[in-house]
Amino acid sequence: MGATSKDEAEVEGAVESQYDQEKEIRAFDETKAGVKGLVDAGINKLPRMFIHPESSLEKSINAREETFSIPVIDLEGMDKDPVRRKEIVDKVRDASERGGFFQVVNHGIQISVLEEMIHGARRFFEQDTKVKKKWYTRDRTKRVVYNCNFDLYSPTAANWRDTTYSVMAPNPPAPEELPMFAAKY
Secondary structure, three states: OOOOOHHHHHHHHHHHHHOOHHHHHHHHHHHOOHHHHHHHOOOOOOOHHHOOOHHHHHHHHHHOOOOOOOOEEEOOOOOOOHHHHHHHHHHHHHHHHHOOOOEEEOOOOOHHHHHHHHHHHHHHHHOOHHHHHHHEOOOOOOOEEEEOOOOOOOOOOOOOOOEEEEOOOOOOOOHHHOOHHHHOO
């Protein structure tokens, strides 16, 4: 909501000039608690570092008007026919170059394994912050990472999310390097 008078505009301008986004982000990041830590602390107002300017929201809304579909790549028969394998490799290459995302079906991973990975990830994020801090880092050379927004310090506003990821190639981490939920996979 904008100012309705010259005095209100001056007050808003003064408040705006006093806000130090980098300081707020640094203080948040140093807690290593992520957005889940804010929720657990019982915040009742979204911190300013997560509020996107109206102009970026308008661009985001307009961008959604475009139709985007994620390619589905079927791996069925990949291991039985060299011609089929080449077709699949070409589809993966094309999808990777065009958008970077694709869905894979008939990959052979049991639904129960996929569901357990989702449940395990939930268990990880629900753990006490003290436990999760072991993996919290901004070091991009680490093979196992937990943090809030890998690009926390670069965007106009942060996204409301916590993330964990593992670099699996060329050398995957040893099971003991992984959070408990992922170690058996």
